[in-house]
Amino acid sequence: MKKEIMILTGAGQIGMAIARRMGYGKKIVVGDLNPESSEAVCRILNEAGFDAVPVEMNLSSRESILNLIAVARKHGEISMLVNAAGVSPSQASIETILKVDLYGTAVLLEEVGKVIKEDGVGVTISSQSGHRMPALTIEEDMLLATTPTEELLSLDMLQPDSIKDTLHAYQMAKRCNVK
Template identity: 40%
Template sequence: MSTEVSVVIGNGGMGRAVARRVGAGHRLLIADYKEDALEPVAEQLRDDGFEVITQSVDVTSRKSVAGLAHTAAELGRVTRLVHTAGVSPAQAPIPAILAVDVLGPALVLDEFTDVIAAGGAGVVIASNAGHFYPGPLSPEDIHALSDFSAEDLAGHALLSPDRYADGSIAYQFAKRAAQLRVKAVAAGAWGDRGARLNSISPGVISTPMGRAELDGGDQGLVRSLIEASAIRRTGAAEEIAAAAEFLLSPSASFVTGTDLLVDGGAVAAITTGRFDPTAF
């Protein structure tokens, strides 16, 4: 029997929680842009009994992502892929948000199409911000975000930084793009491969990225939205990892092409009128 491989891209708070949750019993390949941050995490996992391999990756480079996919395939049968890498408005300017959060998922899903095993599953971490994007997106825009190659998408007007008034709008757009890409790839290339694919849209999670959002320029809006939500707290990275574990498991064998909101009811608070973001 060939060795099963789990791949986790992104070494932030969610990525580390996911790796620990889904990597037991598999060869675990963890990847991140910051190579020097990988080894301390890998050593801790190894001390806890995980078999860990690390590799640096630039998710905006097809060559780099293809190299990661090649490494994964050489390690064994790739049955789990989780893409958590991303940047927020508190961390990066608009061009980087568009590159990492739009082109990154497109490249990862494309390069892993021929690597993911039949019966395997993938999860892309998006954000509930994607549900807030005001648009509009035309049918042609949706087609481009869903189906264009990353190279063609990079030159599309939708990825012009000048289109976005601020980083928050660019981030909402980028996460909506990720949700659309996942749905299209799940129905198409990954479905043809016999693999499942879904996205998770977290709310504010208590990770370094989430805490930066809470302390950023929109902190009044974010904190008020949390208070208006049903659960009334930030989430934990382990709660996102638990959702990913479910979507990757046989228990979710009839679930593909969907976006799972794990946001404590934030989107529900807005769509039901309990919270009005335009008041801020």
């Protein structure tokens, strides 16, 4: 029997807590770059009576995201997305932060949005860091909201000479995700 599907990206404690609270009766497909992490979360969830399967997934890759969605759809209809994946300024370069936290989140939302059931829901776990920087201009907000996903990383405001450091890149990516 096919179940409703919850996709959980990022095999960390926050995502797992949400899955434990919201995932009962659903098949939980856990995607993470580190297969050991997704397997560990699935083991914990399954031992607690949930139904979870791990999938290796790279949030910075459209192909990898599409694979995650394909695996999820084999089990049933996607009804929930919990995006808790990402990198921090202490973990990654400016380019990686923008590719994962900005571009990857945009791709994930775009692709899941195409297939999630009509009354499906989703949440992206972000950070308060996006609120520590000055407000974006109306023009910057519009660019981030309307630029096609594949063109986001080409925006002048996201070029390395416009980004001060990894914290600034992180704040920009998180700021984009709180719209």
